[in-house]
Structures are given as structure tokens and as C-alpha cells.
Amino acid sequence: MEQSIFEQVHGRLIVSCQAEEGSPFNSPEGVCAFAECAVTGGAAAIRSCGVEKTEYIINHIQLPVIGLTKSHFDDGFVRITGSFAEVEQLIAIHTPLIAVDGTFRQREGGLTGPEYIRAIKQRYAGVSIMADISTVEEAVACREAGADCVSTTLCGYTPQTAEESKHGPSVEMLKRCVEALPGCPVFAEGRYNTPVEAASAIEAGAWAVVVGSAITRPHLITQWFADAVRGAAVK
Numbered sequence: 001m002e003q004s005i006f007e008q009v010h011g012r013l014i015v016s017c018q019a020e021e022g023s024p025f026n027s028p029e030g031v032c033a034f035a036e037c038a039v040t041g042g043a044a045a046i047r048s049c050g051v052e053k054t055e056y057i058i059n060h061i062q063l064p065v066i067g068l069t070k071s072h073f074d075d076g077f078v079r080i081t082g083s084f085a086e087v088e089q090l091i092a093i094h095t096p097l098i099a100v101d102g103t104f105r106q107r108e109g110g111l112t113g114p115e116y117i118r119a120i121k122q123r124y125a126g127v128s129i130m131a132d133i134s135t136v137e138e139a140v141a142c143r144e145a146g147a148d149c150v151s152t153t154l155c156g157y158t159p160q161t162a163e164e165s166k167h168g169p170s171v172e173m174l175k176r177c178v179e180a181l182p183g184c185p186v187f188a189e190g191r192y193n194t195p196v197e198a199a200s201a202i203e204a205g206a207w208a209v210v211v212g213s214a215i216t217r218p219h220l221i222t223q224w225f226a227d228a229v230r231g232a233a234v235k
Contacts, residue, residue: 005045005064005096005128006149006185009208012044013198014066016189016212017057023219028056034216035061047099047189047210051086055093066130067095073105077158080132083108087120091127102131102142102150103158113138114145121146130187134158139177143184150177151187151210169197171204178205 015038019026025034031053035046039061047066048054054067069086071079080101081087090098100120102113111119117129131142132153139150152174156165164170169191177186188201189210201209213220 006207008064009044010185011202012208013042014045014047014187014208014210015041015043015215016047016210017216018047018049018212019216025216025218028053031216032057032060035063038215039063044208047212051089051093054090054095058093058095064096066097066099067093068099068132073107075159077105078154079105079107080153084120084123087124087127091124097128097130097148099130099132099151099153101154102133102147103135103138103154104141105158112141114141117142117147118145132189133177134161136173136176136180139186140180143181149185149187149207150181151189152177153187153189153210155190157190165191167191168193169201171200174201174206175204 017031017034019031025031035057038046045064045066046057046061048057049068049070054065058065067090068081071082073079080099082101087098100117102117104112106112107116117131120129128148131147131150133139133142133150134154142150152170155161155170155173174188185207187208187210188206192198192201192209192211193214198209198211
């Protein structure tokens with residue numbers, strides 16, 4: 001019997017293969033090269049942004065893919081897969097698991113994240129949804145609305161949780177989500193920048209851990225090292 005995506009990634013690393021505007025990797029081929037390296041390194045799945053890039057990775061990589069799109073709320077904060085049209089595009093390319101914004105902020109039709117997820121599950125039979133959340137309360141509400149799993153992706157990236165982004169990964173919030181949602185796969189994502197931090201997520205009860213910047217953002221990794229070297233030089 002074929003394993004579900006949740007069985008395939010349990011206790012494993014997922015690599016987020018994304019690239020921003022202006023990056024030399026910002027193309028389907030560029031992000032797929034990251035995904036190919038992730039396969040070689042032992043990743044269990046890929047998280048991908050953009051319909052074209054996600055489809056390219058699905059067609060070229062023999063790992064399950066979590067797909068999403070990105071836009072922004074009026075306040076400038078990121079929104080994950082914010083419309084039914086975007087969900088339909090990801091369904092059309094056979095995305096195994098679709099990540100959507102599960103925060104309480106309103107989006108298409110004035111729906112909050114949990115309301116949006118409930119509507120998606122009602123409209124599209126068989127679709128699997130990952131709710132990207134920023135608080136425990138959002139995680140619980142999204143699960144009740146029908147989300148197949150939740151991820152701590154947006155903790156630190158909403159107006160109410162922005163302070164979290166100044167620190168390391170939100171392990172305590174992860175633990176609270178795990179405790180509040182027995183039986184629900186809770187994924188850890190957000191500022192897990194070292195192997196030790198990634199391992200700490202699994203130890204805290206995460207179903208799997210998603211790492212992006214520390215693996216697939218060479219300019220950021222370079223900046224971390226450059227800043228540290230400059231800091232040492234002026235002492």
C-alpha cells in the first residue's frame with residue numbers, strides 16, 4: 001500500500017525550495033536544482049512556492065511536494081495561498097498537500113483562515129490542506145475547520161507575532177500546538193537555522209520540520225557569515 005505524505009515525512013526533514021525576485025535561482029529550473037540537492041542530502045519532501053515552479057518540481061523530483069502561492073495582505077505581511085483560484089491552480093497540477101494561510105486575518109470574501117479552510121474542504125473533495133498558523137488558537141481553529149495538518153510557519157510573520165521574528169525558532173509555541181492537537185500532524189517551520197534547532201523541533205513533538213533559508217538562501221547564509229566576520233574584525 002502506498003504511504004500517505006504524512007507517513008513519508010514523519011520524523012523527517014522537509015526542505016523549502018524558494019527564491020525571491022532578483023535571485024539567480026528564481027526560476028523553475030533554479031528552485032528544482034535546490035530540490036535535487038535536497039533529495040541527495042536526505043530530505044523527505046519539498047515545500048515549493050508558485051504554481052509553475054511547484055509543477056516543475058512535481059514533474060522532476062521523486063518526493064512529495066507541499067505547494068503554495070504567496071501574496072500580501074494590505075498591511076504588507078505575507079499571505080499564503082490566499083484565494084480559491086490559487087487553490088484550484090495547485091489542485092490542477094496535482095499538488096499532494098496545499099499550504100494555506102490559516103491566520104485569523106480576513107482574505108477573499110472576508111473569510112478568516114479557519115473559515116477559508118472550511119470552505120476549501122467543502123468545495124474541493126479530497127484536497128489535503130496544511131494550515132500555516134501563527135498562534136495556538138489559530139492552529140486549533142484550523143484543525144476544527146478541517147485542516148489535515150498545521151505548521152508554525154507564520155509565527156513571527158504577522159502583526160501580532162512580529163516580535164517572535166527577532167528570536168530563534170518558536171519551540172515553545174510548537175510544544176503548545178502539539179499539546180493542544182493530539183493526533184494532528186504539527187509541522188515546525190520558521191527560523192530553524194541549525195541542525196540542532198531542527199532536531200529540537202522533533203524532540204518537542206513536531207511531526208516533521210521544514211527548513212528553508214539555512215539551506216536554500218545562499219545570500220542570507222553569506223550575510224550571516226559576513227556579518228560575523230566583520231563583527232570579529234572590529235573587536
